[in-house]
Amino acid sequence: MINIQRLLRIPLRMQMEVSRRNIYSLNPNKMYILTNHNREIPQLSARSMTLFHPETIKKFLSAVPFLQFNKTKLKVIAYDQYEILVDNIDYIEFFEELDLPDTFYSWFVVTELHLWMLSARAMAEGTDGRLIRNTLVEALWADVLQRVKKLGSRSNPIDIRGKIVELSEQLQASYIAYDEGLLSDDTVLAGALWRRFYQRSDIDVEHLEKLVKYIRKNMRLLENLSTEQFFKPKDIKWCPLIS
Numbered sequence: 001m002i003n004i005q006r007l008l009r010i011p012l013r014m015q016m017e018v019s020r021r022n023i024y025s026l027n028p029n030k031m032y033i034l035t036n037h038n039r040e041i042p043q044l045s046a047r048s049m050t051l052f053h054p055e056t057i058k059k060f061l062s063a064v065p066f067l068q069f070n071k072t073k074l075k076v077i078a079y080d081q082y083e084i085l086v087d088n089i090d091y092i093e094f095f096e097e098l099d100l101p102d103t104f105y106s107w108f109v110v111t112e113l114h115l116w117m118l119s120a121r122a123m124a125e126g127t128d129g130r131l132i133r134n135t136l137v138e139a140l141w142a143d144v145l146q147r148v149k150k151l152g153s154r155s156n157p158i159d160i161r162g163k164i165v166e167l168s169e170q171l172q173a174s175y176i177a178y179d180e181g182l183l184s185d186d187t188v189l190a191g192a193l194w195r196r197f198y199q200r201s202d203i204d205v206e207h208l209e210k211l212v213k214y215i216r217k218n219m220r221l222l223e224n225l226s227t228e229q230f231f232k233p234k235d236i237k238w239c240p241l242i243s
Helices: 004-008 054-063 071-088 091-097 104-151 157-183 186-197 205-223
Strands: 023-025 032-034
Touching: 071 104, 091 104, 104 157, 104 186, 104 205, 157 186, 186 205
Parallel strands: none
Antiparallel strands: 023 032
């Protein structure tokens, strides 16, 4: 079980900023970020996740052999995996192809799905993989906390923390449901996606079919990665949603 209170504390090196070109819009019924292209999609500054430049950290760690796979380097790898992942997901495509509203919740469930796939692959790496998985979740909450603060800057901090705790509980339940679906058939996996993405509402089943195929393709891709490739975030390539 993930310690929620620990995850809600943002590490000093994870003081996230928001790109100057983003304008945050507060709407009690629709949480989103308006970019300078007038597209409603969450944004993350590409190299703003650490106080120290990531390349400097990587060069230092690479130069010290005994740190090759210690806890510090694995955490850097996981934060880098998260950053590259979120920067490269085409959220607009997901929203349009799956008929999802352009909201914070949609951003979260799309991000959550990809983190789950990374986490499922990470668990094949034993203790190192478990650290990668936990750090990916830590990076998610650090990111979410910053986004929610910006989106709800007039909200009570206690309310914000309560919403994040609620999201955390939902994430843990989703991971369990997705794990079950991955090990079962497509019907079980589709049911988990329907409950999470569409909250049991009436939908076009083709959207679920797209998601199921997307997951199966990318899980095969991740499973075929060697340990060395998996620990190099830039080597992780994702199949497109529509191919």
